[in-house]
Amino acid sequence: MKSASYLPEAEAIPEYAWSIFPSGESLLIIEVAGTDRIVQNQLARNFAACVAAAQLACVIDITPAMTTVGIHYAPSRVPLSHPAEAPYDALVKVVTGLLERATAAQPKSARIVEIPVCYGGEHGPDLENVARSCGLSSDEVIALHSESLLDVMLLGFAPGHPYIGMFDERLSPPRRATPRVAVAPGSVGLANRQSVIYPMTMPGGWNLIGRTPSLMFDASRDTPCLVNAGDRIRFVPITPKQFQACQSTDRHARAAR
Incomplete structure (x- = not known):
């Protein structure tokens, strides 16, 4: 394992260990060890940004998760130092060098995205x-849910489905004992100091405290996902009337495409 001290914010953070291992024949995993989930997540997102900035021709996709980064690559495109070298070993050397040099780098400022939310009532049946x-x-x-900027820690489970955190310790209810079979798109869930926003109708066991009229995923957009890992979220409370107006505006905009 390697020692990493990459700086996710302006201030230095404690050193954390990271390791690299294969998953199948064309996927490399970077895993960040440690005891602070927030710092591990920051490191994972920053490592992903570092590898993306290198624009390696062999890399097909980069997927940051909670404490890991998946690097999908084309083995045939990995430059080898000698014919007998395995593509995975060659890519590990390149990625290791990038991560070691990342200790002197500073990330770009995070994009801030405001998400309007109609809390409670029919839109947030679990709020009370x-x-x-x-x-x-x-x-x-x-x-408490809308007073702070929160990190999009990762996208997962479904396209455009963000995991957002970490909230004030007072916002740490467990997930529902019985998941719902179908949750409406835009529903904002809360559990264990994190929130998710359902991008489409799907099952889920999070406590539903509100709903946004914003479309979290739209395959017809140039950028299908409304938010991405590394963005920062600010939830903005709106009224049911404003929710309806926003939904109507969004439907008209999609119909005009």
């Missing part, structure tokens, strides 16, 4: 239960 379980009022839950 969440408030009770957290020992808060519904208004306090909404205030």
Whole structure:
């Protein structure tokens, strides 16, 4: 394992260990070890950005997750130092060099995305239960959920499905004991100091505290996913009337394409 001290923010962070290993014949995994999930996630996202900036011709896709980065590559495109060298070994050398040099780099400023949310009622049927379980009022839950900038820690489970965190420790209800079979697109879930936003109708066990009219995933857009790992989210409370107006505007915009 290698020691890494890449700087995800302006201030230095504790050193964390990382390792590289294969997954199949064309996927390389970088795994960040450590005890602080937030720092591990920052490192994973920054390592992904570092590899992406290198624009390696053999790399097909880069997927940052919570504490890992997946690098999909074409073995035939990996430059070898000698004919007997395996593509995986050659790519590991390149990636290791990139990560070691990353200790002196600073990441670009994160993009800030505002997500309007209509909290409670039909759009957030679990809000009151969440408030009770957290020992808060519904208004306090909404205030805590919308008062800070949060990181998009990763996209996963479905296209355009962000995991967002980490919230105030008071917002740490467990997931529902019984998942829902179908959750409406745009629904904002909360559990264990994290939120997700459902990009489409799908099953889910998160506590639903609100819903956004924003379309999280649209394959017809130049950039299908509304947010990406490394972005920062600010939730903005809106009224049911504003929710309807935003939804109507978005439907007209899609129909005009």
